[in-house]
Amino acid sequence: MTSQTAILSDLLLRAEIKRQIELYVEAVKASSEPAYHVSNAHVDDPIYQPTSLAISAVQLKQMHDFIMGLEGDVESEALRAFQDTCLCLGLEFSPLVGMVCLNESEDGYLSPEETLNWFVKCVRTYSHAPRE
Numbered sequence: 001m002t003s004q005t006a007i008l009s010d011l012l013l014r015a016e017i018k019r020q021i022e023l024y025v026e027a028v029k030a031s032s033e034p035a036y037h038v039s040n041a042h043v044d045d046p047i048y049q050p051t052s053l054a055i056s057a058v059q060l061k062q063m064h065d066f067i068m069g070l071e072g073d074v075e076s077e078a079l080r081a082f083q084d085t086c087l088c089l090g091l092e093f094s095p096l097v098g099m100v101c102l103n104e105s106e107d108g109y110l111s112p113e114e115t116l117n118w119f120v121k122c123v124r125t126y127s128h129a130p131r132e
Helices: 003-029 057-068 077-089 112-128
Strands: 036-039 047-050 092-094 098-100
Touching (some): 003 057, 003 112, 057 092, 057 098, 057 112
Antiparallel strands (some): 036 047, 092 098
């Protein structure tokens, strides 16, 4: 692959990831659902039912890495909301458990499903908050 082809391929990939973020933020804003409905029928082992807002940890990591790699201000409200959410939650990606973040009291980790539910909630908050 020539260097020009590699550069073009990278630009196209970056444009696609940017579009995925914008579409995801718009989907979150248009819905009031969480990423997962939680059934606590079994206290020790809750059951998670995905909604249309559930995305894979691989896809979220790709979008996270892209947005965190941007320098300076991002140009759209959707990208800012996504970036602010990533910064606020302190998402972590582990090969053993997938995506996680600390709970609100910062004394334990949320499951991947709970993490994505909190992520969706924060995207809604940041997409409506004015930028300082």
